[in-house]
Amino acid sequence: MESKKIVTRFAPSPTGFMHVGGVRTALYAYLWAKKNKGAFILRIEDTDKEREVEGSIEHIIKSLKWLGINWDEGPDIGGQNAPYLQSQRLDSYKKYAQILIDKGLAYPDPYTEEEVGVFRDTAELAKKPFLYREHRPETFGVWDGTKPLRFKVSEIKSYKWHDLVYGDLSAGPEALDDFILIKSDGYPTYNFAHIIDDLEMGVTHIMRGQEFISSTPKFLSIYDALDIKPPLFATLPPIMGKDGKKKLGKRDGAKDVLDYKSEGYLPEAMINFLALLGWNPGDEREIFTMDELVEAFDISRIGHSGAQWNDLKFDWMNKEHIKKLSFEKLKKNIFEYLPENLKIEKIIPLIAERISKWSDVKEIVEKGDLDFFFKQPEYQKEKLVYKDIPLEKISENIKKAVSELNNLEENNFNQENIKKVLMQIADKLDNRGELLHPIRYALSGLDKSPDPFIIAEILGKNETLSRLQKAV
RNA sequence: GGCCCUAUCGUCUAACGGUUAGGACAUCGCCUUUUCAAGGCGGUAAUCAGAGUUCGAUUCUCUGUAGGGUCACCA
Numbered sequence: 001m002e003s004k005k006i007v008t009r010f011a012p013s014p015t016g017f018m019h020v021g022g023v024r025t026a027l028y029a030y031l032w033a034k035k036n037k038g039a040f041i042l043r044i045e046d047t048d049k050e051r052e053v054e055g056s057i058e059h060i061i062k063s064l065k066w067l068g069i070n071w072d073e074g075p076d077i078g079g080q081n082a083p084y085l086q087s088q089r090l091d092s093y094k095k096y097a098q099i100l101i102d103k104g105l106a107y108p109d110p111y112t113e114e115e116v117g118v119f120r121d122t123a124e125l126a127k128k129p130f131l132y133r134e135h136r137p138e139t140f141g142v143w144d145g146t147k148p149l150r151f152k153v154s155e156i157k158s159y160k161w162h163d164l165v166y167g168d169l170s171a172g173p174e175a176l177d178d179f180i181l182i183k184s185d186g187y188p189t190y191n192f193a194h195i196i197d198d199l200e201m202g203v204t205h206i207m208r209g210q211e212f213i214s215s216t217p218k219f220l221s222i223y224d225a226l227d228i229k230p231p232l233f234a235t236l237p238p239i240m241g242k243d244g245k246k247k248l249g250k251r252d253g254a255k256d257v258l259d260y261k262s263e264g265y266l267p268e269a270m271i272n273f274l275a276l277l278g279w280n281p282g283d284e285r286e287i288f289t290m291d292e293l294v295e296a297f298d299i300s301r302i303g304h305s306g307a308q309w310n311d312l313k314f315d316w317m318n319k320e321h322i323k324k325l326s327f328e329k330l331k332k333n334i335f336e337y338l339p340e341n342l343k344i345e346k347i348i349p350l351i352a353e354r355i356s357k358w359s360d361v362k363e364i365v366e367k368g369d370l371d372f373f374f375k376q377p378e379y380q381k382e383k384l385v386y387k388d389i390p391l392e393k394i395s396e397n398i399k400k401a402v403s404e405l406n407n408l409e410e411n412n413f414n415q416e417n418i419k420k421v422l423m424q425i426a427d428k429l430d431n432r433g434e435l436l437h438p439i440r441y442a443l444s445g446l447d448k449s450p451d452p453f454i455i456a457e458i459l460g461k462n463e464t465l466s467r468l469q470k471a472v
Numbered sequence: 473g474g475c476c477c478u479a480u481c482g483u484c485u486a487a488c489g490g491u492u493a494g495g496a497c498a499u500c501g502c503c504u505u506u507u508c509a510a511g512g513c514g515g516u517a518a519u520c521a522g523a524g525u526u527c528g529a530u531u532c533u534c535u536g537u538a539g540g541g542u543c544a545c546c547a
Contacts, residue, residue: 085510128473166477304479450507450508452507
């Protein structure tokens with residue numbers, strides 16, 4: 001028997017930027033589709049013209065592309081189920097709405113918005129859930145499109161259903177109501193539109209946030225009314241904000257994922273981190289490429305409880321991914337943040353192992369910690385002292401080093417040879433630091449710096465000797 | 473308030489009745505060492521509470537507690 005092709009989708013509304021929560025939902029849907037050699041669809045749920053934000057679609061597309069989450073069908077590339085903008089699919093919603101009307105399962109809402117608002121307020125005051133169906137009119141008029149079209153829920157019952165992540169779920173009859181299918185502006189609500197789209201697009205698995213658990217009975221009642229089989233639900237646990245209490249959301253200061261891009265995080269680190277926030281491979285691996293995630297991903301290992309975003313661990317993970325980068329990539333990214341006089345290939349590794357994200361390069365530069373590469377450092381002579389060795393002795397050591405280093409040919413002046421020469425002298429002292437510390441300091445003028453050998457190589461023979469001579 | 477979901481180190485998590493409760497980040501210490509960084513080794517640190525089921529509960533059940541979600545002409 002041929003198994004049905006797995007189809008997943010990510011269906012954001014164009015109300016602004018994407019934050020990490022949305023990205024993770026997209027990622028899981030993408031991973032599941034790819035793992036099963038299925039299709040991943042990008043659909044834009046633009047049915048709320050009030051909240052729509054200009055440019056959102058482009059922003060969403062840009063975000064997903066940056067992350068390497070690529071869709072097989074979508075508004076920009078089309079596909080067999082086009083169009084992928086809900087605002088262009090109104091005919092479909094009308095068609096299915098008409099089916100419900102014909103079945104006597106949909107009717108025009110006779111009330112004004114204000115009147116419904118009063119019902120709601122009354123319910124809230126009485127500390128009861130608001131149920132429109134308790135105010136359902138006795139008789140229905142004909143829907144002319146000027147009023148909202150509501151679904152007439154026929155069987156008030158508790159629903160039970162199976163979720164791929166949470167297992168068996170249920171909800172009380174309070175979760176069922178005569179919700180709006182088509183708004184008075186002619187656009188469908190999410191509750192209705194996504195069902196029709198998923199049906200028409202052949203979506204088999206719905207990845208979604210757990211805020212949708214409580215509205216699932218509404219969806220199920222529509223599936224029942226339309227006599228169609230619902231797709232499989234995979235509900236994702238929430239991502240919490242830094243306080244660990246609230247679900248991360250735009251109102252709570254969730255960041256645009258593209259902000260992470262401009263802060264110098266790698267997309268592969270973002271993907272890796274998000275994948276592991278609420279899912280684990282079952283073994284102790286933590287660093288993954290996208291391909292490895294596709295391979296390892298499994299819905300059954302998605303967790304149930306909310307996870308807190310953790311900047312510190314994200315920084316660590318980004319660093320891990322930086323370590324995996326080729327020299328060329330390191331160079332390209334690091335050079336972007338370096339001033340012209342510091343675009344020296346040899347300092348790339350020195351910087352790379354000291355940063356966790358690209359913008360750290362900028363910080364290092366601004367702090368002036370790299371200035372010594374092109375500028376004579378200024379420092380106080382006492383700083384050359386190691387432990388309590390007198391300055392005269394230190395100077396003597398440096399002089400010796402200068403004369404030995406001077407014997408090195410210009411083109412042999414590399415860190416290996418420099419190290420050999422200096423160590424020979426240093427090893428004869430009580431403490432290597434008596435020589436190595438002052439040399440490092442004379443070259444860099446910094447309390448913290450890379451080792452003196454590499455610095456000397458980068459500075460070159462002339463500059464190195466000149467700085468050392470100045471120190472004695 | 474109704475309905476629903478969740479609960480293991482500070483954080484992310486593993487352990488699908490029997491483990492000295494494992495790993496990672498963070499933290500602390502040690503090693504390496506000329507200072508950082510990197511690396512290596514090690515330490516501190518958790519099963520929300522109370523009943524029950526069981527020879528045996530992190531694991532199953534119930535209650536409580538805490539947190540979260542939801543009850544829109546938003547998705």
